[in-house]
Amino acid sequence: MGKRSFKIWRGNAEGGEFHTYETEITEGMVVLDAIHQIQAESANDLAVRWNCKAGKCGSCGCEVNGKPKLSCMTRMNSLPEEGDVVIQPIKTFPVIKDLVCDVSYNYVRNKQIPPFAPREREADGTHRMEQRDVDRIQEFRKCIECFLCMDVCHVLRDHEKKDDFVGPRWMIRLASLEMHPLDIVDRIPLIREKFGSGWCNITRCCTEVCPEHINITDNGIIPLKERVVDRFYDPIAMLKRKLFGDKSNKRLPVVEVGDSSASG
Numbered sequence: 001m002g003k004r005s006f007k008i009w010r011g012n013a014e015g016g017e018f019h020t021y022e023t024e025i026t027e028g029m030v031v032l033d034a035i036h037q038i039q040a041e042s043a044n045d046l047a048v049r050w051n052c053k054a055g056k057c058g059s060c061g062c063e064v065n066g067k068p069k070l071s072c073m074t075r076m077n078s079l080p081e082e083g084d085v086v087i088q089p090i091k092t093f094p095v096i097k098d099l100v101c102d103v104s105y106n107y108v109r110n111k112q113i114p115p116f117a118p119r120e121r122e123a124d125g126t127h128r129m130e131q132r133d134v135d136r137i138q139e140f141r142k143c144i145e146c147f148l149c150m151d152v153c154h155v156l157r158d159h160e161k162k163d164d165f166v167g168p169r170w171m172i173r174l175a176s177l178e179m180h181p182l183d184i185v186d187r188i189p190l191i192r193e194k195f196g197s198g199w200c201n202i203t204r205c206c207t208e209v210c211p212e213h214i215n216i217t218d219n220g221i222i223p224l225k226e227r228v229v230d231r232f233y234d235p236i237a238m239l240k241r242k243l244f245g246d247k248s249n250k251r252l253p254v255v256e257v258g259d260s261s262a263s264g
Helices: 031-041 104-112 131-140 148-152 168-178 188-192 205-209 216-232 235-244
Strands: 002-012 015-025 061-064 067-070 085-088 095-097
Touching: 002 031, 015 031, 031 085, 061 148, 067 148, 104 168, 131 168, 131 216, 148 168, 148 205, 168 188, 168 216, 188 216, 205 216, 216 235
Parallel strands: 002 085
Antiparallel strands: 002 015, 002 095, 061 067, 061 085
């Protein structure tokens, strides 16, 4: 395939710039292969995060020609043949060095989500669930935490509302818990207030970049927003609950957990 020119962002939290490198590209190479080759040939101190090289750990997320990608799954022959290949870190989180970002914000937010709490077992000691309910939450469990969805979320990236909105990855975790047929924790008030469901304006940009093809917006975020609306803004639903009681299987009041600070 011949030599290709790469512009790779080099720097840290204080700033940086793009450096240009050339390396030989052979058949079957992915972007991560090219980065490793550049490390070996001309940039031994280039920092890049990676692990499985199989598209399942999410570690190697970056922006390739301005688009969020897993570098281990982006084949060189899928990129335009002309011009430089531009590689830079994801922009929502602060840079540690070169292509490596500080994503600790995500782990702080994860700790704030009340964990799964199952209802009591049936009389025979088992739990029973309908297959459609299992299928619905199984989609959300495919997340590999590459945080590419967080990278394109303009609420986090452009408006820096990390303290107000939890972001698409954690809305999906909330959906996986809130829609679980056995879970009995009521997280709806937290989803509205602490996790900021109202900030998402459903542009579906997060869904478009998900390497696991999770329908983040339509299957996760929108149903959560609908539950918030039913609880706090729908006058008919509110009247029904007053007259007939809440028929939801969510019975336990939420207990907040984790660090209250999520700035990153």
